[in-house]
Amino acid sequence: MTDPAALERDLRAAGLRVTRPRLAVLDAVHAHPHLDTEALIGVTRTRLGAVSHQAVYDVLRVLTDSGLVRRIQPQGSVARYEARVGDNHHHLVCRDCGAIVDVDCAVGAAPCLTPSDDVGYTVDEAEVVFWGRCPSCAAA
Numbered sequence: 001m002t003d004p005a006a007l008e009r010d011l012r013a014a015g016l017r018v019t020r021p022r023l024a025v026l027d028a029v030h031a032h033p034h035l036d037t038e039a040l041i042g043v044t045r046t047r048l049g050a051v052s053h054q055a056v057y058d059v060l061r062v063l064t065d066s067g068l069v070r071r072i073q074p075q076g077s078v079a080r081y082e083a084r085v086g087d088n089h090h091h092l093v094c095r096d097c098g099a100i101v102d103v104d105c106a107v108g109a110a111p112c113l114t115p116s117d118d119v120g121y122t123v124d125e126a127e128v129v130f131w132g133r134c135p136s137c138a139a140a
Helices: 004-013 020-031 037-048 053-065 135-139
Strands: 070-072 080-082 090-094 100-103 129-132
Touching: 004 020, 020 037, 020 053, 037 053, 053 070, 053 080
Parallel strands: 090 129
Antiparallel strands: 070 080, 090 100
16 A cells, blocks of 8 residues: 555645545555556445445546556557556556556667657657567466
8 A cells, every 4th residue: 555645745746636536546556557447446445435436437537637647558458557657668568368567668768769750749758568478378
């Protein structure tokens, strides 16, 4: 469990009111990176008791919009959420079981990959998904 005082500080620093659902969802995302919404609803309910699906969806949207949570959606997967934000890291995704793990930038500082032609864009982020088989699936 993440320090509740730190979560409260994060919410306030993002200009958000501190509510029990926001604290519970943010704590769940910190404790269980890369969970989908349904799994986060389950974790949140174990912490709060009754909370509606819509409340969790709304909290995830607010946390994502405020930059406290990052939403990722690898091809063929439902949306997943993580609290590791602001460092432009990437992900490894297992083609068999769907496990997702974080990996640091491939080379250098963010955005860590430079396009061959930026066509005048100011690049501030690179999103890379590495696909393969996790050690458990590769051994099976």
